[in-house]
Amino acid sequence: MKTQFRQFFESSPDALLVVDSVGRIRQANARAESLFGYRHEQVQGELAQTLFPGQQMTWCPPADTPEQRRAAGRHLELVGRRSDRSQFPADVAVIPIQTAEGPEALVSIKDLSEAQRAQFALELGFDVVQSAERDEQALLGHLIRAVEQERGRIAADIHDDTIQILSAANLRLQQLRHRLQDPDDLQILDKLDETFALSLSRLRQLIFDLRPSTLEEGSVADAVRAYCEEMRSDIGIDFRVEGSCRTKIPASTSMLIYRTVQEALVNVRKHARAKTVRIKFLDVSDGCLTRISDDGVGYSPAEVENRPGHLGLTLMRERAELSGGWCRIESSPGGGTVVEFWVPFDNSPEQPGAGRERAA
Amino acid sequence: MKKIFGPHTRRVLDVLAGLRGLSPGDVDLVAATWKHESAVDRAEAWAELHRATSRDERYPILAAAAAGRRTAMDIARDLHRTDWAFWAAAWDATAAVAAADVIGGHFDTLAAPVAEVMPSLAQEQVGAQSPARVPSPRSQHESAVSRGRSPVPRGRSSRATP
Numbered sequence: 001m002k003t004q005f006r007q008f009f010e011s012s013p014d015a016l017l018v019v020d021s022v023g024r025i026r027q028a029n030a031r032a033e034s035l036f037g038y039r040h041e042q043v044q045g046e047l048a049q050t051l052f053p054g055q056q057m058t059w060c061p062p063a064d065t066p067e068q069r070r071a072a073g074r075h076l077e078l079v080g081r082r083s084d085r086s087q088f089p090a091d092v093a094v095i096p097i098q099t100a101e102g103p104e105a106l107v108s109i110k111d112l113s114e115a116q117r118a119q120f121a122l123e124l125g126f127d128v129v130q131s132a133e134r135d136e137q138a139l140l141g142h143l144i145r146a147v148e149q150e151r152g153r154i155a156a157d158i159h160d161d162t163i164q165i166l167s168a169a170n171l172r173l174q175q176l177r178h179r180l181q182d183p184d185d186l187q188i189l190d191k192l193d194e195t196f197a198l199s200l201s202r203l204r205q206l207i208f209d210l211r212p213s214t215l216e217e218g219s220v221a222d223a224v225r226a227y228c229e230e231m232r233s234d235i236g237i238d239f240r241v242e243g244s245c246r247t248k249i250p251a252s253t254s255m256l257i258y259r260t261v262q263e264a265l266v267n268v269r270k271h272a273r274a275k276t277v278r279i280k281f282l283d284v285s286d287g288c289l290t291r292i293s294d295d296g297v298g299y300s301p302a303e304v305e306n307r308p309g310h311l312g313l314t315l316m317r318e319r320a321e322l323s324g325g326w327c328r329i330e331s332s333p334g335g336g337t338v339v340e341f342w343v344p345f346d347n348s349p350e351q352p353g354a355g356r357e358r359a360a
Numbered sequence: 361m362k363k364i365f366g367p368h369t370r371r372v373l374d375v376l377a378g379l380r381g382l383s384p385g386d387v388d389l390v391a392a393t394w395k396h397e398s399a400v401d402r403a404e405a406w407a408e409l410h411r412a413t414s415r416d417e418r419y420p421i422l423a424a425a426a427a428g429r430r431t432a433m434d435i436a437r438d439l440h441r442t443d444w445a446f447w448a449a450a451w452d453a454t455a456a457v458a459a460a461d462v463i464g465g466h467f468d469t470l471a472a473p474v475a476e477v478m479p480s481l482a483q484e485q486v487g488a489q490s491p492a493r494v495p496s497p498r499s500q501h502e503s504a505v506s507r508g509r510s511p512v513p514r515g516r517s518s519r520a521t522p
Contacts, residue, residue: 126364130419284400285407291399301444302433326406328451330444338444342403344411 015109019048019059021102035111037083048107052078052092059094060105080109088113140318148255155210158203166203170196205230215254219244220288221281223254224261228279231265237274243281245288249345256323256343257281257288263316264292264339272296272337287325287344298331316341365427366420371457376431378478379450384439386477387446393473394449402452405466409455412462421458428454449473453481 009016015032017025028043036043036051048059055078080090089112097106173192180186207213214223221244228239245257261279268277274296282289304310313329316339320327325343363369382390413421432450436442456463456470463470468482475482 123364133419282400284403285411287407289400289403301447302437324410326410328448330448332442332444335442335444340399340403342407344407 012108015111017048017107017109018097018099019105019107021060021104023048023057023059026101026104032109035082035109036080042083051080052090053081055079057094059107060103061096077112080111089116137318137322140315141322144315144319144322148259151210155207158207158210163200163203163207166196166200170200212258215258216251220249220254220257220261221245221279223258224279227262227265228277231269235269237268238276240276240278241281242278245281245290246283246345249288253288253323253343253345256319257290260316260319260327260339260341260343261290261292263312263319267312267337268292268294268296271299274336284342285344286346287342289342290340292339293336295336298333298335298337300333301329301331364420365424366417366458368458368460369420369424371460372424372427372454375454375457375474375478375481376427378480379428379431379435379474382435382439382477384441387436387439387441388443389476390449390473391441391443391445393476394445394452397469397473401469405452405456405463405469408466409459409463413459417462421455424458425451425455453478457481 009018009027010029012029012031015035016029017032018027020026025043025046025048028038028040033040033043049055049057057076057078074094076092076094078090078092080088082088091110091112093108095106095108097104170193173189173196177186177189180189208226212223212226214226221241225241228241231237232239265277268274272294274294277292277294280291282291305313316329317327320341320343323343325341327339327341329337329339331337365372409421410418429447429451432447436446452470453474456467460467468475471481
C-alpha cells in the first residue's frame, strides 16, 4: 500500500504535498517542485504557508474534529508564489489523512493560469458578441422605425397626391362622357372608367398595406382579419381570427402587433403550404399575447436557424424585444409552425441599462 | 469570476448537463407536460421576467435560455425526437434558473415541465429566492405535482393555448 501510495504520489499530474500537523511540508512530488521552482531539499521541512504567503490556512486540522470534517475535500482558490517570486492562481484541495506520524494532510495544487486565460478569452468574446448584438438591436430599432415612417409618408403621398390627381382625371372623364354620342367612343370610355376604378382600388389597397386604416379606426384583430381575407382570396388559405386585444392601445403597439402578425403570415404564405392558419389574441399582464399557428409543413429549427438570411424571423423577435416583450417561434418538420409573442401595451423603447420594476 | 449566464451560471450549467442525461422517455414526458401547461401562465411568467429586468440584466438570462434550447435540440436530434415542445420547455427552464431571483413564484411555471425529469430543479427556487419572495400557492402545488413525476400531469390548469 505504501509503495502504491508512493507511485500515485510521484506520478500524479497535479502538484502534491504532504503537510504535517504544524503545517510543515513533509513530502513534495516532482510536479510540485517544478510548479514552485524549488528543489526537493529546498522545500522539505519548510512551512506550506511560504508557498502561499499572506493567506492564512489551517493545513492540518486536528483529527476527528468538526473542523477536520469540514476540511475534508475542500477546494480553495489561493495565489501561489514560485521561487522566482512570480505568482499564479491555484486551486488547492486539502485532504486530511492519517499516517504513522499522526494526522497529516494531502494537499493537491492545480495551476489555474491556463484556465483563467481561457476564461478571460471566453469572457472577452462574450463581451464582443454582446456589444455587437446591442449595436445590431439599435440598428434594427432604427430600421424598423424608419421603415414605418417611410411607409406612412408614401401612403400619405399616394392619398394626398396620386389619388387626388386620378380622381380629378376621372371627373373630367365623366364630363367628357356628356359630350360623346358615338357608341364606340362611349365603349372606349367605359373601358377607361374600368381602368380608373381598378387603378384607384389598387392604390387604396396599397395604402392599406402601407398604413392599415382599420388600425386607426378599429382593432388589430380587424386589420389582421382584412389581411387574411386578402390572403384567402389570393392563395386560398383558410383562417380563423379569435379574441382581440383591448381596443384602446397606443397606435405604435397596434402597428407593432400588426406588423409582426403580417410577417408571420408572409412566411405562412411563402413557405408553409398550410391549409389553415389560426390567429389568437389575448390580454395578458398589461400586454397582448398573440399566437399564430399553421398546419403546414413546418421546418427544422436546428437547420434553418444555422443558415444566414432569415431576416423575417429575426425581425419578429427583435420587434418584440425592442418593445420590452418577447417572441417565440417554434416548428418541426411536418408539425406546422407556431409564432407566439407578447408585447406590453405601453411599449416605449427601453434604453440599454435602464432598470425596470422588480418582481414583488 | 464573471458569470456568462448571470449570477446563477453554475445552476444553469447543471441544468444543461442534466438535459444531456435524459432518455427518450424523459424527452417525451417533458414535451407532454409542457403542452399540458397553461400557455397563459407561461406568457405571464415571461412578461414578468421582461418587466423585472433591464435589457442588460436580461441578456445573460436569454443567453442561458438559448443555450438550453440549443442543447435540447441537439439531444432531441440524437434521440430521434422531433417535438419542439421539448426544446421550448428547455428554453423556459434554463431561463427560469438564470432568472430565479427575479421572477418569484413564476419560477415553477417555467421550470415545471423539465422538473418532471430533473427533480432537483423543482427545488432550485428555494435556494435562489430572497426572503421577500415566496412561491405562489399555485406554484407550491405544482412543485408538489412535479416531484411526483406523474406520466400525465394532474391538477394543473389545462389552458393549453392562449
